[in-house]
Amino acid sequence: MKLCLDRINEVSPYKVEWEEGTKKSLLFYTDSGKEYRVAFVLDEYSAEDLGIYQFEFLTKDKRKTNDGKISQVIQIIIEEFLKSNQKALLYAADSSDGRECCRQRLFSQWFAKAQAETDGMYILKPIGNMAGILVRKNNPQLLEYIKAADEFNQTIEK
Numbered sequence: 001m002k003l004c005l006d007r008i009n010e011v012s013p014y015k016v017e018w019e020e021g022t023k024k025s026l027l028f029y030t031d032s033g034k035e036y037r038v039a040f041v042l043d044e045y046s047a048e049d050l051g052i053y054q055f056e057f058l059t060k061d062k063r064k065t066n067d068g069k070i071s072q073v074i075q076i077i078i079e080e081f082l083k084s085n086q087k088a089l090l091y092a093a094d095s096s097d098g099r100e101c102c103r104q105r106l107f108s109q110w111f112a113k114a115q116a117e118t119d120g121m122y123i124l125k126p127i128g129n130m131a132g133i134l135v136r137k138n139n140p141q142l143l144e145y146i147k148a149a150d151e152f153n154q155t156i157e158k
Contacts, residue, residue: 001040001053002084003077012076013069028073034061036070038077043090050144052133053081055089071110078134079114082122088135088145090127100130125149 001024008016012028016038019025025039039056046052057074078089093103111124111134125146126132133149135142 001042001081001087003080004084008076008080012073014073016073016077026077030065030067030070032063032065032067034059034063034065034067036073038074040081040089046090046148050088050141050148052088052090052145052148053085055091055134071106071113075110075114079118082134082136082139086136086139086141088133088139088141090131090133091124092127092131095130104130127152 003026005016005018005026014028014030016026016028019027019037024041025037027035027037029035037056037058039058040053041056043052043054055078081087081089091107093100093107111122114122121136121138122134123137123142123146124132124134127149133145135145139145
């Protein structure tokens with residue numbers, strides 16, 4: 001997995017850095033000191049030649065926040081990942097605390113904004129109600145990613 005922190009930090013409202021001891025997780029801190037971790041993990045269930053990565057966005061701090069800069073940072077990181085890797089991202093709304101609908105709604109808002117800002121550069125292929133595969137339209141494996149999402153949807157519908 002490749003990411004260019006210099007490109008990310010040129011436009012990010014918060015400084016983004018590699019998590020110590022890893023080149024798979026990124027950290028950033030908000031103005032209020034809240035730490036966020038962003039990780040890209042190769043999905044163990046996807047076909048190896050496709051290389052679909054799971055996108056994880058976590059914080060241990062449970063305080064609610066209304067910081068618009070957070071979504072900006074996430075968008076910048078995702079765009080850099082998709083540009084640099086020619087892979088797809090698997091997004092799934094975390095359901096561990098029953099707030100998956102809120103997360104899905106936030107992700108949908110972010111996606112709509114990203115589409116408007118990038119002239120429709122991305123495709124989001126839904127998987128069930130709370131997940132999807134995000135890929136750039138110019139990805140050479142676009143059709144294979146869409147097929148993989150369709151096959152997974154058929155599996156969960158049974």
